[in-house]
Amino acid sequence: QKEVEQDPGPLSVPEGAIVSLNCTYSNSAFQYFMWYRQYSRKGPELLMYTYSSGNKEDGRFTAQVDKSSKYISLFIRDSQPSDSATYLCAMWGDTGRRALTFGSGTRLQVQP
Amino acid sequence: EAQVTQNPRYLITVTGKKLTVTCSQNMNHEYMSWYRQDPGLGLRQIYYSMNVEVTDKGDVPEGYKVSRKEKRNFPLILESPSPNQTSLYFCASSLSGTYYEQYFGPGTRLTVT
Numbered sequence: 001q002k003e004v005e006q007d008p009g010p011l012s013v014p015e016g017a018i019v020s021l022n023c024t025y026s027n028s029a030f031q032y033f034m035w036y037r038q039y040s041r042k043g044p045e046l047l048m049y050t051y052s053s054g055n056k057e058d059g060r061f062t063a064q065v066d067k068s069s070k071y072i073s074l075f076i077r078d079s080q081p082s083d084s085a086t087y088l089c090a091m092w093g094d095t096g097r098r099a100l101t102f103g104s105g106t107r108l109q110v111q112p
Numbered sequence: 113e114a115q116v117t118q119n120p121r122y123l124i125t126v127t128g129k130k131l132t133v134t135c136s137q138n139m140n141h142e143y144m145s146w147y148r149q150d151p152g153l154g155l156r157q158i159y160y161s162m163n164v165e166v167t168d169k170g171d172v173p174e175g176y177k178v179s180r181k182e183k184r185n186f187p188l189i190l191e192s193p194s195p196n197q198t199s200l201y202f203c204a205s206s207l208s209g210t211y212y213e214q215y216f217g218p219g220t221r222l223t224v225t
Binding site: 008042088103 | 143155168204
């Protein structure tokens with residue numbers, strides 16, 4: 001079983017929709033929870049990160065972490081065609097590994 | 113501009129022919145790492161370096177070597193590439209203490225025939 005599970009999609013929504021992306025994880029040692037965005041033929045870029053449980057908002061993006069359920073979410077409001085990309089959740093913690101642990105990514109397509 | 117650069121961006125080679133993928137960052141980051149990305153498997157760490165002359169294995173190190181002689185450079189060496197190393201490779205870097213905030217290069221697509 002993977003440490004981090006993420007639905008690969010693809011997820012197709014109309015422009016302006018609210019998008020919900022999710023990951024579940026199994027290792028309770030994770031403390032930092034990140035969302036990376038990866039456009040086709042590009043490297044991942046960090047969108048936002050959250051430390052421990054709670055919410056964090058940045059413009060149209062909101063990240064939520066529920067450590068009790070081992071569940072994290074990214075919400076995108078008023079989605080735009082330029083949001084079309086693969087979204088990767090990633091986690092970091094005191095696991096003994098000096099590496100981000102990634103989900104496999106969800107491909108999002110926002111239709112104009 | 114703060115960035116991580118990788119070269120080459122695309123490479124097709126044959127089994128057994130040694131190759132090096134270069135990675136360089138201009139942000140004075142202590143931590144550098146190599147990942148490979150495969151469909152359905154996500155990004156998996158190959159090797160990482162906490163600082164100059166300090167390197168360690170990640171989750172999938174077999175068939176790879178690295179070195180860290182300078183802070184800005186972290187080359188990935190495949191001494192005898194095999195077809196199962198066909199993949200998309202990313203270099204990443206961060207400041208020590210903020211490992212969760214990693215900056216990624218543009219990727220190197222490697223095909224081994």
